Amino acid sequence: MKPSTLMEVAQRAGVSTATVARVLKAKGYVSNDARSRVEAAIKATGYRPNAVARGLRKQRSFTVGHMLTAITANPFFVNVAHWAEEEALVQGYKTFLFNHNGSAERERLGVERFIERRVDAVLFTNAVDSRNVQLLAEAAIPVVQLERAATIEAPSIRVDNKSGALEAIAHLVEFGHRRIAFVGGDPDRINGGDRHFVSVEDERLGGYREGLRRAGLSLDESLVRLGLYYNIADGGSGIEGYRHMKALLELPERPTAIFATCDILAAGALQAIYEEGLRVPDDLSIIGFDDTLAANLAPQLTTVAQPMEDLGRLGFRAALDAIEGRIVAMSTVLPTRLVVRRSAGAAPYLKSLSDGN
Amino acid sequence: MKPSTLMEVAQRAGVSTATVARVLKAKGYVSNDARSRVEAAIKATGYRPNAVARGLRKQRSFTVGHMLTAITANPFFVNVAHWAEEEALVQGYKTFLFNHNGSAERERLGVERFIERRVDAVLFTNAVDSRNVQLLAEAAIPVVQLERAATIEAPSIRVDNKSGALEAIAHLVEFGHRRIAFVGGDPDRINGGDRHFVSVEDERLGGYREGLRRAGLSLDESLVRLGLYYNIADGGSGIEGYRHMKALLELPERPTAIFATCDILAAGALQAIYEEGLRVPDDLSIIGFDDTLAANLAPQLTTVAQPMEDLGRLGFRAALDAIEGRIVAMSTVLPTRLVVRRSAGAAPYLKSLSDGN
C-alpha cells in the first residue's frame, strides 16, 4: 500500500492533524491518551513523512547539489562526494550529484537542474566556469567551492597543495635524488584554461620548484612535463602519464625520481617503467598525489594524500552553515599528508655504493 | 533574487496562471499577444519551475533511488551509477545515491530515506537483504535489481557471469596454460552469506570449473582461492588478492595463470607477483574481471569487461517502465566482453620452447 498521509493517521486516531504533528515532533501539549492512539495509528498505517510536501511548505528541500568533474575517471571525486553525502545524511540531507566532465556547458545545465530542484546549496568540486557559480549566487543559493580559491561569490575549502608538493620533494631529496622530474597538470589546459581561479596546478608546480631550490638543486626544464591528468573520453586511463614517462626515459640523462601530481599519472608512468623492465624503487623512485589508486598499484605508491573525508564533510558543513545563515569562513586550507609506501627509495647511485659494501 | 513563481509571472504578464502554464507546456490555445507577454515576463523574472511543488501536485518526484554497496572501494558501482544517472538525466529524472557498505541495516536505512523522499523507483546494485527489497514493494515503489537474480518482488538486469568466466579460461587455455588458479569471491562470505539470490560468485566459479572441463583439465582444489573482493574498511585495497597470490606462489607446483574475478583482486595479485620479481605475462598470466582498474595497472590487465553503461542505462529505463506502468522483463542478461590487453600470454613452458628456437 502507498505510504499514508498525516491526515489519514489523524482520522484513524480520531484527532486532528495538529495533534499528530505535535506527537511527531515531540513538542507542544499532548495527552497520554491521544499520544498512544496516534502512535498506534502511525504504526498501523506505516506512515512516513512526505519530504516533498515538507519541502514545499518549509521552502527547504533538504537537498544539496554537488557538481563534479570526472566521477568515473578520478576516484578523488567519488571520495569527496561520498564523505559529503555521509555528512549530509546525519544532518537529514541528501545530495544530488552532477557530473560535467569538465565542460562549462554541462556544468551550466547542472546548475539549472539544481535550481529547478530547489537545492538548498551547491558544492562545487573543481568548478569550471565562474559564471555558473555566479548564476547560483543570483538565485540566492549558497555555494561552497572545493579545491578552488574563494571568489567573491563563494567561500572555499581547499588543500595546501604547495606544502604537499614540498613534502614530496623533500622526501625524495632525503633519499639522495638529485634529478627529480615533475609530471603534472598543465595550468593552461586543465579546465579549458579558465584562470579565474588560483590554480591547483600552479601550486603543485610551485611547490616542486621551491622544493628543488631549498635542496640547492637547479631546475631542469626538460624534466618538467605538463599535460592533462587523464582523458575523460577514454574512461580516465593514465595514458598521459605513460607518454610523459616514455619521453623522460628517452632523455640522455634520465631522472632518478618522478613526482607525479596525480595517482593516475603515476599509474601511467609505472606502466612505462614496467615496459622498460625497470624496477621501482630500485631503478627509479616515484611519488604520486591524491592517494586514490596508490594502494592498488604495484608497487604500492608513496603519495601525497589529500584529506578527502575532511574536504567532503567540511564542505557539506560549510554549506549547511550558509543555508542556516551562520558565518562561513571565506577560505579554509587543509593539510596534505605524505603516505609512505613502497615506490620511493634510495637513489640508484647510492644503492650501488651500498651494494658495493 | 529568489526564483519567482508561476503566479508572479502571471501577474507581471497580466494573465492568469493557467495561461502561463499553457505557454510553458506549449499546449492549449494562447493568443500571440498573451504568449509574447508571458515569454517576456518569464525572461524578466528568471522564472524556473519549482520541481518540489510539481512533485507534490503530480505525486511524482522525478527522482529514483540507487542503492550501492561500495562506491569508494569499487569503481564498478561508480560506473553503473554514473550511467544510470546519465540516462535519468535525459528523461528529466535525478538519482539519489545511497551507499551501504554491504550492511543490511544501512541498506534498510537507505530504503527508509528513499521512501520519505518519495522516490518513484529504486535501483539496487547488489542488494544485500531481500527484506529491504520487499519493504519497497509494500510501499508500492517499483524496484529493479542490478547484478542479482530476479525475485518475486522485482525484476533484474544482470550479466552473464558464467560465459564471461568461460571466455577467460578459454583464452588462457589457448595460450597453453594448464594450471590455472581461481581467485574470487566466496559465495558464503560475500554479503554476509545471504543466499536468497543466485550468486554472481557461484556463476563465475561455475564458469571456471566448466572451462577447465571443456579443456580437458582436471580441477585442483588447491588452486581455488575464495574470500572477499575487497575490504571496505581499509578503503578497498586489494590486500585479499595479494594474500591469495602469495599463497599460490608458495605452492610446490605453481599455477602459470590466474583468473581473478575482480580487477581489485587482480591488482592485489599483481603486487605479490611484483614483489617476487616475476614478470607478467612472461612468468605468469593473469586475467581480471570488471574492467575497472584494468587500464591503470602495470601491465595493463586483460579482463572480462562488464557492460557497466548498459547495466546503468537499461537499469534506469526498466525503472522508468515500471513507474509508467509498462511491462518490464523479469530477467535481462547482458553479455560480457573479453578485453585483451597485456597481462595474458603464452604459458612459460611454451615460451622457453620458442626461446630455444
Place this chain on the structure above:
DNA sequence: TGGCTATGTGTTATCGATGACATATGCGGC
C-alpha cells in the same frame, strides 16, 4: 468571582504547480 496560567486540541491559510472545469468571444452555416 474574576483573571491568570498551564494544559490540550482543533481550524485554516500557506507553499507552487497542475488540471479539471467554467466562461467568453467570434465566426460560419442553416
Place this chain on the structure above:
DNA sequence: GCCGCATATGTCATCGATAACACATAGCCA
C-alpha cells in the same frame, strides 16, 4: 437569429505538512 465549434482565458480544488491562531477546560491565587 440561433446552434455549434474553434479559439482564448480565468477560477479553484488539490497534493501533504506546517505553523499561526483560536478555542477549550481546569486549577489556582487574589
